[in-house]
Amino acid sequence: MTSDELFVWIYLPGDQTPVVAGRLGVSQTAAGKLGHFTYGRTYLARKDAIPIDPVALPLKKGEYTFTSLSGFPGAILDSCPDRWGVKVIERLVGQQDYPRGYILRNDPGRAGALAFSTGAKEAPQEQSSREFSLEQLLTAAEDVEANRPVDSELLKALHPGTGGARPKCNIVENNAVWIAKFPSIDDEPLISIPRLEHATMQLGRLCGISTAETCIREVNGRDVCLVRRFDRQIDNDQIHRRAFLSARSVFYADPAYVAVSTPSYARLSRWMPRYGCTEAHRKELFRRMVFNCMVKNVDDHELNHGLLHVRGDTFELAPAYDIVPSLKRHAIHYHAMLVGESGAGTIANLVSVAEAFTFNRDEALAVIHQIQQTVKEGWRDVFYAAGFGDEDLRTVEHVFQTLPEGSELSDRR
Ligand SMILES: Nc1ncnc2c1ncn2[C@@H]1O[C@H](COP(=O)(O)OP(=O)(O)OP(=O)(O)O)[C@@H](O)[C@H]1O
Ligand SMILES: [Mg+2]
Structure with missing residues (x-):
């Protein structure tokens, strides 16, 4: 070779x-x-x-x-960094051959349980860095975004290993590994996006969705959202890794997918049993699809869903992550991963694929109504508890409107 x-x-x-x-x-x-x-x-x-x-x-x-x-x-x-990791690597060592060169920059924070080298006898060299305070990391992340010079030790610490476009890095705190998600210069200026992510993840939890644990750290008056990593566990000071597969990997496991190339919630659910996922995981995915429509998380693409290794050949649906409402005002929202049959965030369309999630129509409707009700009644309290004030609530209240009923015909783009 x-x-x-x-x-x-x-x-x-x-x-x-x-x-x-x-x-x-x-x-x-x-x-x-x-x-x-x-x-x-x-x-x-x-x-x-x-x-x-x-x-x-x-x-x-x-x-x-x-x-x-x-x-x-x-x-x-799935082990390749995405926009942020690529940017950090390029600041450290210049442009690489994509994806091989970026994959070879082994980082302890990479998703899942794989590592890479160019020889069987040459063990992967992980790029560990010194420890820095969250304040130093936040300042360095801002410097990277603004193209200002950054110390190379700090750059190494800013390499998240995982994908994603937002500025972020990994930190260890309270006997757990967390992804620290920083504010970005590209953020919507009206509201703190890290806090919005934290609050929405809390709201998801209130709706019965299994979400990754999050918390907010205030650093120099700025918000950093810490998301606890579900593919890392610390036992006796040792970090253990769990294998992870993105929904993209599930889609491309089907040789016929290339011809379709449409990532959809229903397809993910139909393929989940091949990975050992149970009916309960498929029902959970339906709840996430409904919740994402309810909170207008339209950036719910195929790398924002994944499976986590359990044992042998068996995987389960990973906890939900990266749930952030879009503040754009549209009568009907369309999502990055195809929702229902038409893509529209409407009740009729959500119900159209109930069977793919092992629900019948009435069960699916009951789930939608339960989530709608919980969001409607609960979002204000959750957002206040997350530290938002009245003005912030006014900025986002249009997000949590009841879903349009829709009809199959009018939902078509
Ligand atoms: N709690 C978690 N535990 C383990 N891995 C995670 C967790 N949250 C996210 N990841 C992994 O890290 C990647 C980047 O995280 P995330 O999606 O939150 O970042 P982002 O920059 O907001 O992404 P995007 O580019 O989609 O906006 C994810 O695609 C996933 O592979
Ligand atoms: Mg993401």
Whole structure:
């Protein structure tokens, strides 16, 4: 294989040292990129081996090939940083070959349980940094956004490992790992977006949705939203990692997906059983779809949903994260991941796909009404408790309006 070969390592459950799981080579062909992945023989022989993706890459001998996603299996691409991480890496070491160069910048904060190197005998080198205060990190994040010089140790600390566009980094606090999400110069100026994320996640919890734990830290009069990582656990001062797969990886596990290329809640739900997810997880996904419509979280794209490893081939729906209302005023909102059949955030359209979430029409309607009622009655108290004042509430109150009834015809774009 070519020099572009990537060795894929995995932290098996409970382990602090990664082992080689397989290797990926990507070659350029006349038709585009072609990726070849093979599990290592030693890895396949292990009793405790787990598949990197139980559907796209079940444990077996032989080569898997990939033509989508730059020749990368989704599960491996999930380890690649996104806009913010890319920006930080480029400040540190300059532009890299995407995605390989960015994936190779191993960071302890990367999503899930994988790590990478260019040789089987060369263990992944993680880019740990010194510890900094949240105040120093926030100032450095602002400097990165404003293109001001930043100390390289601070840049390393700002590398979140995970994806996402917002300025962020990882911190360890209260025996847990958190993603610290900072304000951004691109933020809507009328309200604090980190606090809006925290408040909306609290509201989701009130609606019975399993959300990642969040809290707000005030730093120099600015808000930072801490989101507790669900793919990390600290036991006896050691950080344990859990494998993670984005909804994008689930979609691309279906070879037919490329022809459709429409990420939808219903498709995710229909594929979840192949990953061992139960009916309860599929019903939870329906609640999230309804809640996202209710709070106008229209940026609910395929990297904002994911699955978390449980054991063996089994994954579960990861807690909900990155739920932030859009403050744009529209009669009907359309979402990044297709809602219902038409994409419209209306009751008729939400109900149109009830069966994909193991609900019948009446059950789905009951869920919608329960969430609507809880949001309507509860959002003010939740937002006050999150530290917002009367003026902030006036800024966002239009978000929490009752959903339009809609009809199948009028919902079509
Ligand atoms: N609580 C969490 N635990 C583990 N991983 C998480 C958690 N929250 C987010 N992530 C991972 O980090 C990525 C970035 O986080 P998040 O989506 O909150 O950032 P963002 O910058 O707001 O994203 P976007 O670009 O979608 O606006 C997610 O796509 C997900 O892979
Ligand atoms: Mg996101």
